[in-house]
Amino acid sequence: GENVEQHPSTLSVQEGDSAVIKCTYSDSASNYFPWYKQELGKRPQLIIDIRSNVGEKKDQRIAVTLNKTAKHFSLHITETQPEDSAVYFCAASKGRSGYSTLTFGKGTMLLVSP
Amino acid sequence: DADVTQTPRNRITKTGKRIMLECSQTKGHDRMYWYRQDPGLGLRLIYYSFDVKDINKGEISDGYSVSRQAQAKFSLSLESAIPNQTALYFCATESGGGELFFGEGSRLTVL
Numbered sequence: 001g002e003n004v005e006q007h008p009s010t011l012s013v014q015e016g017d018s019a020v021i022k023c024t025y026s027d028s029a030s031n032y033f034p035w036y037k038q039e040l041g042k043r044p045q046l047i048i049d050i051r052s053n054v055g056e057k058k059d060q061r062i063a064v065t066l067n068k069t070a071k072h073f074s075l076h077i078t079e080t081q082p083e084d085s086a087v088y089f090c091a092a093s094k095g096r097s098g099y100s101t102l103t104f105g106k107g108t109m110l111l112v113s114p
Numbered sequence: 115d116a117d118v119t120q121t122p123r124n125r126i127t128k129t130g131k132r133i134m135l136e137c138s139q140t141k142g143h144d145r146m147y148w149y150r151q152d153p154g155l156g157l158r159l160i161y162y163s164f165d166v167k168d169i170n171k172g173e174i175s176d177g178y179s180v181s182r183q184a185q186a187k188f189s190l191s192l193e194s195a196i197p198n199q200t201a202l203y204f205c206a207t208e209s210g211g212g213e214l215f216f217g218e219g220s221r222l223t224v225l
Contacts, residue, residue, distance in 0.1 A: 001173070009154070032212055043204065043216040044157070089156060096212055099170060101147070106156040 002027040004092050006105025013080050014113055021108045023090035024072040030092040033066060033073045034102070038087045047088075048075070051095075080112045116141040120205050120217035128225050133192040135220045137205030143215070145208035146188040148172075148180060150201045151219075157204065163188055195224040 003026040013019050025033075034049035050057045050064045050073065057064050061080075066073040073092075077084055087107045094100035118139045127133055137146065148160040159172030161180040169180060177199060179191045192199055205217040 006156075034212070034214075036214070043218050044214075045216070046213045049212070093212070096208075096210075099164070101159055101162055101172070102214065103159075104157040106154060 002030060002092055002103040004090060004103050004105040006090050006108055008108060009106065010109045010111070012111045012113065015080060015082060017080055019077045019080050019084070019110055019112075021075045021088055021090070021110070022072060023074070023092075023105050024070075025092040025103075026071070027092070027094070028068075028071065029094050032093050032095045032102075033064070034091050035062075035064060035075050036089045036091065036104075038089065038107075040086070044089060077110075080110075082112050082114055085110060085112045118205055118207055118215050118217040120203075120220045122220060123218065124221045126223045126225065127195055129196055131195050131224075133195050133222065135190045135203055135205075135222070137188045137190070137217055138186050139188075139205075139207045139215075140186065141207050141209070141215060142185075143207035143209060144185060146182070147206040147208070147214070148178075148188070148190045149204045149206060149216075150174060151204060152201050160190065160203075192222075195222075197224045200224045 006023045031052035036044040037047045038044040061078050063076045089107050090105040091102040093102045121136045144165045147162045149157045163182045181189045203220045206214040
């Protein structure tokens with residue numbers, strides 16, 4: 001089955017800095033790569049996703065890049081703010097084909113200091 | 115707003131007791147999931163269901179069972195709870211676009 005590795009496990013930055021979280025996946029058939037944000041005491045929520053037919057996607061201060069050849073994808077947050085502090089999870093799946101389900105990384109705790 | 119609701123939100127029980135966690139949704143999604151969250155281990159899939167007559171094991175199904183009573187309801191049971199099942203449990207539904215919508219979570223403590 002799919003295996004998703006996520007690094008780093010914790011990341012501390014100063015407000016205004018950029019933050020990068022990296023994930024690798026093992027199954028070359030995976031084609032859907034979402035990122036979820038979980039604030040303290042809250043439920044995970046989707047913040048951005050990318051499909052294998054594109055290499056990069058942006059939404060305001062966040063962006064995701066995908067390298068299918070190397071089987072890795074990354075989340076980039078620019079101009080970080082204290083409200084970006086949360087646990088971020090990457091995930092991978094083969095989309096809604098067959099019985100494919102999302103496999104999550106173990107999470108990155110991002111702390112943005114004012 | 116359409117939502118995913120879990121009950122109970124918190125539960126403390128003793129080893130050997132049977133526990134049921136319930137999930138209901140008003141999003142109209144066919145696909146539903148149960149995940150377990152432990153610190154440092156991320157979200158691990160316990161069971162999932164793609165429609166009312168469909169039940170599938172996830173990566174950590176041992177010690178758990180589920181029931182899909184209707185499109186809107188998906189329950190998780192621990193037949194005989196043990197301390198290492200202490201965790202935060204999330205129910206989720208999946209939209210047609212693949213987005214997961216999580217419930218607020220059920221924190222279970224097994225003494």
